[in-house]
Amino acid sequence: MSQHTAMASRTSEDTILSVEDLTTAFFTDKETIYAVDGASFDLRRGETIGIVGESGSGKSVTARSVMGLVESPGRILDGSSIKYRNPETVERLADQFSGEVTYRDGDGEPEGDGCIVLDDGEGTTRGYVDLARAPQKVVKRIRGGDIAMIFQDPLSSLNPVYTVGNQIKEALNLHRDLGGRNVTDEAAELLEAVGIPDARMALKEYPHQFSGGQRQRIVIAMALACDPEVLICDEPTTALDVTIQAQILDLLDDLQRERDLGIVFITHDMGVISEISDRVNVMYAGEIVETAPAETLFTDPAHPYTRGLLESIPGRNPGADRLTTIEGDVPTPNQPATDCRFAPRCPEQFDACTQVHPESVSVTESATDHTTACLLYPDDRSREDAVALHEHRGRGETDDEPVRTEAQR
Ligand SMILES: Nc1ncnc2c1ncn2[C@@H]1O[C@H](COP(=O)(O)OP(=O)(O)OP(=O)(O)O)[C@@H](O)[C@H]1O
Ligand code: NI
Secondary structure, eight states: OGGGGGGGGSOGGGEEEEEEEEEEEEEOSSOEEEEEEEEEEEEETTOEEEEEOSTTSSHHHHHHHHHTOOOTTEEEOTTOEEEEOOHHHHHHHHHHTGGGEEEEOSSSOOBOOOSEEEEOOSSSOEEEEETTTOOHHHHHHHBTTTEEEEOSOGGGTSOTTSOHHHHHHHHHHHHOOOTTOOHHHHHHHHHHHTTOSSHHHHTTSOGGGSOHHHHHHHHHHHHHHTOOSEEEEESTTTTSOHHHHHHHHHHHHHHHHHHTOEEEEEESOHHHHHHHOSEEEEEETTEEEEEEEHHHHHHSOOSHHHHHHHHTSTTSOTTOSSOOOOSSOOOOOOSOOSSOTTGGGOTTOOGGGGTSOOOOEESSTTOTTOEEOOTTOSTTSOHHHHHHHHHHHHHHHHSSOSOOOGGGO
């Protein structure tokens, strides 16, 4: 979706979702697993961001955290925020849940301690709902409404005993005020929009009567039934063959342009990521280790892990006679990171990598839209200076209690 790369010039007011310092841990009998450990990223309206990384790197847990679907023994830890910024929704929820509202008027202490944070002034609603702190009753109003999600296996989202029409209509009735319009017409229109032929007929059929690719289209239609602002796609094409995969990616691209959807696209496939993303976040062992506009990431990767992932794309290195893979596996993060989790597999590893935790820094001092968490950067500093910068930032981040107020940012 490279036509969206010009969006870098858009203002932060277009940001619909900001994830900041997200840490989600599972407290098992044996150990605590920091599945997501300090991840931050922004999503703008109409933008597709990719999250890519090997199996176990924390991609799905990131998605489930945003959706409020982390199940016990998992929990989002204090200090995390997931700010959903759609003004209409923020306003509506503030009316519905007045006990959950925090008012800020610029100077002085904020009033209240709720998850719905409202800024005063300028006539328009500015503010956000912090999904990391929101009680389930608030999250439920957003999940499946403002933010929808589709998964790898479409059958997990479809009920085998109901017709496709019934399931889409149920989603429509649940989330949309159709204002008297015919719900069957609306459902048929949605199926047409996702490219299902003979939509009227299709409404009367059952999920098993469709192919895998068509089922995924139906699931996308159900997600659109609630007219979301944000669509999270967790490996939606992984189970499909290459041709069908390409068709689904095209469909998502079209739908995004028509509806100004923000899309978070999760996959372990670098090829797919390059096709669909405006901006890419590379995830490793719970941390985002590099973020850049898609083009930059592919032409000028910084983190040794990203470079390893790119080298393992078939056909990218015609000279190489066999596929390079990165030796070893993603470690299970069972304590907060104090060093570089990639160091044991890294061809560039040096002494400090086992002692200092790499913070997210600009690749060069001036490259503000390309950051990486690797002690080799910023590139234009000496190695000692770079390491010192990471140490300094690390102290700033972890001193005192993890809860940071907006005023301290
Ligand atoms: N319910 C759970 N209980 C304990 N640990 C969990 C749970 N769910 C996830 N984890 C752990 O969290 C880490 C991240 O898992 P996650 O599913 O997010 O990885 P992923 O990047 O989506 O991988 P994949 O590409 O295989 O889907 C893994 O170490 C996993 O074992
Ligand atoms: Ni996953």
